[in-house]
Amino acid sequence: MGKIGKVYIMGAGPGDAELLTLKGKRAIEEADCVVYDRLINPRILGYAKKDAELIYLGKGNTEGGLIQDEINNTIVEKAKEGKIVARVKGGDPFVFGRGGEEIQALFENGIEFEEIPGITSSISVPAYAGIPVTHRGMARSFHVFTGHTMADGQWHNFEAIAKLDGTLVFLMGIKNLPLIVGDLVKNGKDINTPIAIIEKGATADQRVTVGTLANILEIAKAKKIVPPAITIIGEVVTLRDTFKWFEDCKLFGKKILVTRDRRQAGEFSDKIEKMGGNAVELPLIEIESTCEKFDAKTLKNYSTLLFNSPNGVREFMDKIEDVRDMAHLKIGAVGSKTKELLEGYKLKADFMPEEYLIDRLAEMSVKYTNPGENILIITSDISPCDPEKYNSLYKDRHFDKIVAYKTKKIIR
Numbered sequence: 001m002g003k004i005g006k007v008y009i010m011g012a013g014p015g016d017a018e019l020l021t022l023k024g025k026r027a028i029e030e031a032d033c034v035v036y037d038r039l040i041n042p043r044i045l046g047y048a049k050k051d052a053e054l055i056y057l058g059k060g061n062t063e064g065g066l067i068q069d070e071i072n073n074t075i076v077e078k079a080k081e082g083k084i085v086a087r088v089k090g091g092d093p094f095v096f097g098r099g100g101e102e103i104q105a106l107f108e109n110g111i112e113f114e115e116i117p118g119i120t121s122s123i124s125v126p127a128y129a130g131i132p133v134t135h136r137g138m139a140r141s142f143h144v145f146t147g148h149t150m151a152d153g154q155w156h157n158f159e160a161i162a163k164l165d166g167t168l169v170f171l172m173g174i175k176n177l178p179l180i181v182g183d184l185v186k187n188g189k190d191i192n193t194p195i196a197i198i199e200k201g202a203t204a205d206q207r208v209t210v211g212t213l214a215n216i217l218e219i220a221k222a223k224k225i226v227p228p229a230i231t232i233i234g235e236v237v238t239l240r241d242t243f244k245w246f247e248d249c250k251l252f253g254k255k256i257l258v259t260r261d262r263r264q265a266g267e268f269s270d271k272i273e274k275m276g277g278n279a280v281e282l283p284l285i286e287i288e289s290t291c292e293k294f295d296a297k298t299l300k301n302y303s304t305l306l307f308n309s310p311n312g313v314r315e316f317m318d319k320i321e322d323v324r325d326m327a328h329l330k331i332g333a334v335g336s337k338t339k340e341l342l343e344g345y346k347l348k349a350d351f352m353p354e355e356y357l358i359d360r361l362a363e364m365s366v367k368y369t370n371p372g373e374n375i376l377i378i379t380s381d382i383s384p385c386d387p388e389k390y391n392s393l394y395k396d397r398h399f400d401k402i403v404a405y406k407t408k409k410i411i412r
């Protein structure tokens, strides 16, 4: 029998992709197979290896018994195939995440596992709405409940819950909101107690509805509140007026399509999400490397290198075996991004035309070279770069080009 794999039962936090822990990120990077649910931000799947198997097994709510069996079987089977499996859940696996049941299934099958905690939505979603679950002088405890009744219809002890001074947090509580509010009031909770419902927390679609136990049912109905949502009850809700921050971010509420090459989209998406927006990655192009390795001998033939795009720099530097082979070369670049990327490799561009055009760069290179010198242009298949033209225009220089990458359109 082959080697048995290992399973990480891990939490990914709610909505915001950056709420993933470093340990969680490492587990996804390591995994051969990622099994995820509907509450995670799909962007974090981008950390998976290119050939990792991605399996979506979500469920509308945590009472989905059948699908839970399927999840348990899947992670067991994949581990038995010798794979490293990351079972990625929204929030924390042990907070209404059924992580324990999955661990039982792994234990029964003798499969190694690790549990990686995640940031649970029960505290972080209120935080993204500007509501702290505890606050000095206001709430000395917080209590987290499921809003579901048990399969046999059994419900929480609301007589006891209504007496608690701390903040009450209900997950999965939208369907049973009338029951929760009704039972709290019936058992003596002040009808003026503030309550907030936060839908799709920590995402660009976050919506916060505030009221009191007296009027929230009416408001919730009018606003057509839908899961996933967190219900938070207590004085701390009033702090939102001053503590609200996420919805004030510049790009909050905006969905932005990022069409760049998959490997380059992340950096751009990070910028969008840092400003509170939602980056949806849909690559419409793919950068395919067409660059061969460069040896010192080839480079010795040239006095100067011209780069007309950051991708050209990336592909070229990827194929250089020893940077000292470049020591004799003068470097010209088109565009400030190209120049910046070169600087990332500790290479300074000697010249850069004001107009961001390869023709201008070729023209400028004449000033920086001597008659008889050879100039190599690192470019792409769709660039207007034309060495023949430059050879006839600037007769005492010789230009060659290397197509370092191709830009392929992705047809969907």
Ligand code: SAH
Binding pocket: 014, 015, 039, 062, 089, 090, 091, 092, 093, 094, 095, 096, 097, 119, 120, 121, 122, 125, 170, 171, 172, 173, 198, 199, 200, 201, 202, 203, 227, 228, 229, 230, 231
């Ligand atoms: N393990 C998860 C909870 C799973 S139960 C955790 O620790 O967060 C699913 C419930 O979590 C949803 O019904 C909702 O109440 C809450 N939830 C999870 N992500 C949420 C989000 N981004 N916004 C609002 N509620 C969320």
